[in-house]
Amino acid sequence: PPAYIQRYNAVQNILTDPVYSGKIRKVVDFGCSQMSFLRYLKNIQEVEEILCVDIDREILEYNKERAEPYLMEYVCCRQTPLVIELCEGSVTHNDQKLKQADAVICIELIEHLYPETLMDLPSNIFEYIMPKVAIVTTPNADFNVLFPNFSGYRHPDHKFEWTRKQFQEWAQDIVARYPSYVVTFHEICKGPAGTEDLGGCSQMAVFHQQSLIEECNKIIGVDGLFKTVARYDYPV
Numbered sequence: 001p002p003a004y005i006q007r008y009n010a011v012q013n014i015l016t017d018p019v020y021s022g023k024i025r026k027v028v029d030f031g032c033s034q035m036s037f038l039r040y041l042k043n044i045q046e047v048e049e050i051l052c053v054d055i056d057r058e059i060l061e062y063n064k065e066r067a068e069p070y071l072m073e074y075v076c077c078r079q080t081p082l083v084i085e086l087c088e089g090s091v092t093h094n095d096q097k098l099k100q101a102d103a104v105i106c107i108e109l110i111e112h113l114y115p116e117t118l119m120d121l122p123s124n125i126f127e128y129i130m131p132k133v134a135i136v137t138t139p140n141a142d143f144n145v146l147f148p149n150f151s152g153y154r155h156p157d158h159k160f161e162w163t164r165k166q167f168q169e170w171a172q173d174i175v176a177r178y179p180s181y182v183v184t185f186h187e188i189c190k191g192p193a194g195t196e197d198l199g200g201c202s203q204m205a206v207f208h209q210q211s212l213i214e215e216c217n218k219i220i221g222v223d224g225l226f227k228t229v230a231r232y233d234y235p236v
């Protein structure tokens with residue numbers, strides 16, 4: 001399958017891993033863009049609340065129908081409730097709506113962030129939201145040598161592309177600051193035989209919350225930073 005499908009499968013596999021079974025009720029998808037990952041999220045029966053957040057309001061307006069229930073979903077209703085909300089907002093906003101999220105997903109988001117935004121991301125996720133699991137994917141720059149006539153970045157909006165070493169250092173620094181988390185690294189979409197030492201086309205860091213922290217959030221959530229673009233209550 002193409003790289004993006006392998007990426008979605010890799011993220012879905014983490015969320016449906018037996019260690020998280022029965023534990024992932026609310027998911028936040030930061031940088032959801034055209035909401036392509038939503039159909040994977042919707043299929044996880046235990047997920048009852050999905051917050052899709054993107055800074056680009058237009059992309060949410062333009063694609064919001066993709067979050068609507070399909071016709072068949074009115075006929076074959078779900079066993080469990082599901083609410084999907086699309087919000088204009090940033091991965092750095094400590095909005096009230098993020099409270100109680102069990103999983104946070106950032107698929108190919110960080111490489112689009114300016115340095116100041118990237119710097120503010122960890123505290124929002126690991127100090128404010130404190131999910132059971134946070135999943136971050138980004139291109140693996142080590143892999144770029146496999147692209148013919150390649151120079152610069154894979155996409156004009158990328159602010160950087162990190163090697164595995166750079167990405168792992170960034171993630172290790174986060175767990176050093178937030179010791180209730182441990183991080184594991186995964187390669188996504190391997191290259192042809194003989195290129196194993198370059199890693200995958202994408203790389204994924206999974207931050208697992210180890211210890212349960214008492215409810216003493218240092219960061220207080222703020223109301224109204226996120227602007228709701230659409231909200232869908234699925235029929236049960």
Ligand code: SAM
Binds near residue numbers: 031036089
């Ligand atoms: N996650 C998407 C997927 O799986 O198909 C792809 C992400 S797309 C490459 C990057 C997205 O990040 C864009 O839609 C962009 O508007 C959004 N974005 C950029 N800066 C952001 C920020 N500070 N907070 C939230 N989203 C942001």
